[in-house]
Amino acid sequence: MLNVSNISKEFKSGLFGRTHTLAVNNVSFSIKAGQTLGLVGMSGSGKSTLGRLALKLIPCDTGRIIFNGIEISHYTMKQMKKLRKEMQILFQNPESSLNPRMTIGKSLEEPYRFHDIGDKEYLDEQIEEQLQFVGLGTELLNRRPYQLSGGQLQRVCIARLLLLRPKLLVLDEPTSMLDVSVQAQVIEVLKNAQKKQGISYLFISHDLDVIKACSDEIAVMYKGRIIEQQTAEDLYKQPKEEYTKQLLDTFLNF
Amino acid sequence: MVNIKQLSIIYKIAAFILLLMLSGAIFAPVIAPYDPNQVLPDETLQSCSGAHLLGTDALGRDVFSRILYGARVSIRFAVAAALCTMLFGVTLGMISGYFGGIIDTIIQLLVNIFQGLPGMSMMIAIAGVMGPSTASLLLAVTLTSWAGFSRIVRGEVLKIREENYIEGVRSLGASAFYILVHYILPNIFNSLIILFTVRIGTVVLSIAALSFLGLGMQPPEADWGVMINDAKIYFRSYPNLLLAPGLCILALCASINLIGDALRDLFSIQQDINKQYL
Numbered sequence: 161m162l163n164v165s166n167i168s169k170e171f172k173s174g175l176f177g178r179t180h181t182l183a184v185n186n187v188s189f190s191i192k193a194g195q196t197l198g199l200v201g202m203s204g205s206g207k208s209t210l211g212r213l214a215l216k217l218i219p220c221d222t223g224r225i226i227f228n229g230i231e232i233s234h235y236t237m238k239q240m241k242k243l244r245k246e247m248q249i250l251f252q253n254p255e256s257s258l259n260p261r262m263t264i265g266k267s268l269e270e271p272y273r274f275h276d277i278g279d280k281e282y283l284d285e286q287i288e289e290q291l292q293f294v295g296l297g298t299e300l301l302n303r304r305p306y307q308l309s310g311g312q313l314q315r316v317c318i319a320r321l322l323l324l325r326p327k328l329l330v331l332d333e334p335t336s337m338l339d340v341s342v343q344a345q346v347i348e349v350l351k352n353a354q355k356k357q358g359i360s361y362l363f364i365s366h367d368l369d370v371i372k373a374c375s376d377e378i379a380v381m382y383k384g385r386i387i388e389q390q391t392a393e394d395l396y397k398q399p400k401e402e403y404t405k406q407l408l409d410t411f412l413n414f
Numbered sequence: 415m416v417n418i419k420q421l422s423i424i425y426k427i428a429a430f431i432l433l434l435m436l437s438g439a440i441f442a443p444v445i446a447p448y449d450p451n452q453v454l455p456d457e458t459l460q461s462c463s464g465a466h467l468l469g470t471d472a473l474g475r476d477v478f479s480r481i482l483y484g485a486r487v488s489i490r491f492a493v494a495a496a497l498c499t500m501l502f503g504v505t506l507g508m509i510s511g512y513f514g515g516i517i518d519t520i521i522q523l524l525v526n527i528f529q530g531l532p533g534m535s536m537m538i539a540i541a542g543v544m545g546p547s548t549a550s551l552l553l554a555v556t557l558t559s560w561a562g563f564s565r566i567v568r569g570e571v572l573k574i575r576e577e578n579y580i581e582g583v584r585s586l587g588a589s590a591f592y593i594l595v596h597y598i599l600p601n602i603f604n605s606l607i608i609l610f611t612v613r614i615g616t617v618v619l620s621i622a623a624l625s626f627l628g629l630g631m632q633p634p635e636a637d638w639g640v641m642i643n644d645a646k647i648y649f650r651s652y653p654n655l656l657l658a659p660g661l662c663i664l665a666l667c668a669s670i671n672l673i674g675d676a677l678r679d680l681f682s683i684q685q686d687i688n689k690q691y692l
Binding site: 215217241244245247248249251252253256257258259260261262270271273274275317320324 | 577579581582583584585587588589597600601603
């Protein structure tokens with residue numbers, strides 16, 4: 161499904177770009193169709209950057225990205241446009257994920273503006289179906305983002321992404337801004353969507369419980385590198401790296 | 415939570431003055447007792463009276479009628495000039511802020527150059543070289559004021575550009591044009607309204623100054639700047655000729671600026687409320 165090999169990304173900042181930060185350092189991973197790869201690590205370890213690199217939302221410095229058998233590392237933004245509907249991202253903060261000046265209905269119609277999917281009737285039907293799928297009603301369509309709760313907004317965002325029938329979703333800490341009961345609901349929705357549409361997830365989180373509940377495989381990221389990748393069970397039973405042990409310990413003690 | 419009713423009384427007075435002036439300008443043909451350019455040789459330099467509310471000038475033209483028609487000229491031109499400036503400044507500011515990189519550098523270089531040039535001298539130079547006409551005035555005002563505008567807009571865009579919803583819609587496949595029109599523009603609209611309002615006040619002043627110097631509106635057009643220019647030789651003996659248009663300019667500019675402030679207060683409070691709900 162997605163095959164990433166040896167990608168790196170360096171950010172330059174400061175006067176004349178003299179401060180270099182190697183956010184992602186020679187990372188490789190792959191995700192099989194319909195499976196979830198969990199990505200854990202402390203903040204600043206490069207998880208989010210890696211997610212955006214995989215979707216080509218930001219260009220990588222070196223390395224190859226193969227999506228669905230096509231190498232996309234050298235695709236221009238224009239070439240990417242056709243692939244955009246197959247690979248999407250869900251953000252951490254649902255409150256800033258929708259345009260505050262647009263009604264929910266308008267935001268949900270947007271995927272159809274950029275991709276030729278169907279006519280108006282089909283569109284309305286689809287929106288209703290997806291809203292129902294994420295557990296929301298059509299009465300929300302005329303409201304604006306600030307009138308909805310965080311959990312509702314995150315579900316609207318999920319519905320908006322599902323409308324495009326993506327093959328790969330990067331979930332960038334999708335639950336960390338929500339309270340625990342809502343977290344469970346959102347994860348349930350995501351799991352159902354995966355079952356129904358066979359989507360692959362790259363699930364980024366620092367919450368090990370959430371990751372464990374969702375992932376088939378888990379990769380641990382530390383200072384821009386993936387230091388360990390195992391199936392979820394194995395990782396919890398016998399972590400290979402010292403850092404992973406520490407990470408698990410701190411979490412269990414907490 | 416502060417709403418429109420809780421605004422200071424000064425803002426309400428400003429709004430009242432502005433409304434008064436607007437209606438005066440709109441209904442000038444109905445209200446004005448005389449044709450603004452009608453010369454009455456027997457009634458020159460009269461002081462205030464029932465027949466001539468604000469007296470007459472050296473050619474016997476009714477000052478009150480000229481003030482009313484002058485409001486038309488000033489407001490119409492100020493709105494047109496502010497719109498031109500907005501169009502130019504906002505477009506360049508949005509492009510500069512959104513795309514960044516080399517485009518940003520070039521536009522900001524231009525902005526720096528234009529901001530570095532003294533505005534009034536530039537305006538006089540442009541209006542002087544091109545000759546007095548509405549088009550040259552419009553160009554003079556636009557060229558000397560777009561830079562500040564585009565800088566403010568750029569700042570606003572830079573702030574919004576980093577929001578998740580921009581990145582989100584970009585990953586949905588939106589074009590830069592779509593994002594600029596549907597995402598950036600509506601989100602900086604409040605700031606634009608305030609800038610626009612304040613800008614109108616400044617333009618009224620600039621245009622009066624240019625007219626006074628003989629580079630703006632041309633006599634016998636009933637314009638406030640032209641009237642002040644005509645009155646300057648008589649003002650010791652007939653101060654009403656000078657005070658009437660002068661006070662009108664003052665009142666219009668002050669009330670527009672105050673309304674700009676009021677709008678800023680209202681909008682900023684509303685933004686806070688939005689945040690509170692989030």
